[in-house]
Amino acid sequence: MVKSKVWLSTISLMLTAALLLAGCNSNKSPKEALQSSMTKSAEMKSYSFQGSMKVEDLKIPTAEGEDPAATGMIMSMLKSADISWTGAYRADPMQVEMKLNVALKGDMSINVNVPLVMTKDKMWFKIPNTPFFPVPEKLKDKFVEVDLKKLAEESGQPLPNLDPGKSQQMANDMLGIVFKHVDEKQYLSDVKAKDAGLPQDADVKQVIQFKLTKDQVEPFLKMVIEKIAPEVIDLFSKNEEYRKLLQLKPEDLDAAKKQLETAKGEDLSKSMEEFKKTVKSLEVVSNIGIDKKDYPAYTDIRAKADFDVAGQTGTAAIKVVSEMKDINKDVKLEYPDGPKDSVSMDEFQQEMDTAFGGSGL
Secondary structure, rough: OOOHHHHHHHHHHHHHHHHHHHHHOOOHHHHHHHHHHHHHHHOOOOOEEEEEEEEEEEOOOOOOOOOOHHHHHHHHHHHHHHEEEEEEEEEOOOOOEEEEEEEEEOOOEEEEEEEEEEEOOOOEEEEOOOOOEEHHHHOOOOOEEEEEEHHHHHHHOOOOOOOOEEEEEEEHHHHHHHHHOOOOOEEEEOOOHHHOOOOOOOOOEEEEEEEHHHHHHHHHHHHHHHHHHHHHHHHHHHHHHHHHHHHHHHHHHHHHHHHHHHHOOOOOHHOOHHHHHHHHEEEEEEEEEEEEEEOEEEEEEEEEEEEEOOOOOEEEEEEEEEEEEOOOOOOOOOOOOOOOOEEEHHHHHHHHHHHOOOOOO
């Protein structure tokens, strides 16, 4: 009897432990995970980031009258280009630092770095000094300072709101609306980080994959017109900060509502006929990696299309990767008070006019 009780207690403990472990390791459904992550991202006050963009394939039919050799050279240059960026963001006081790198490979290999610093009312950028575009001696290694407030006053336009944090929050709210209406079984799935092709050092607990094919475009557009777009317009109507970000006026939203009503009354299948004839295949795949604190720390998107224009076949494939780290940590800023070695926009224009004979470059 005593032994039986011991065995029962042991089995009970094992079952309880198994259930607890299962509960700890279980992921939310793809839609729940994305919605939770979009909400959580509003709490991001600082982070470092990195990303890249690569044209994986490109073959565009040569239009009548165009030089095939020139078109081929441009496509080859785009295919060989590696575009990447690194940087850091801080919400209070708002500052972004980014280094953009463009590397062209092949016979005309070149590597261009463009540092950029941005605060609420100022922006600094450094003109890269290359053999193709030599910078005047007085401007070498100097930042050009742009007073955004002054620029807005001179142009008569409102000061642009360039806060990446607010932009991120707006994008997440919009994505939240999208994923609320997306059919989970049709478009979303749970995938392993290895199978999704995420880098080994990507610190994520769950990867959600969004996939859209040619056959899904028409029902997806119908969902956008009937459900998603009206809610996005309503989001902007109620949020003045988002309207300022995009410099939208209430009358712009009223016009969008009218256009949407017109679109609802049209036969979408007829509008899609030309698309179906031209696009032979289409696949858009996006992986969203969610970290242990529910932040959307990793995102990639790959789009590939094969098409036919007047009997000429073409293809295009592009991949964009974005990753955030050190979320809500004390991120390192190289110019916490803005670059010191800088020239004003007026000085920059004067030096360029002098160097290029007043051409206005």
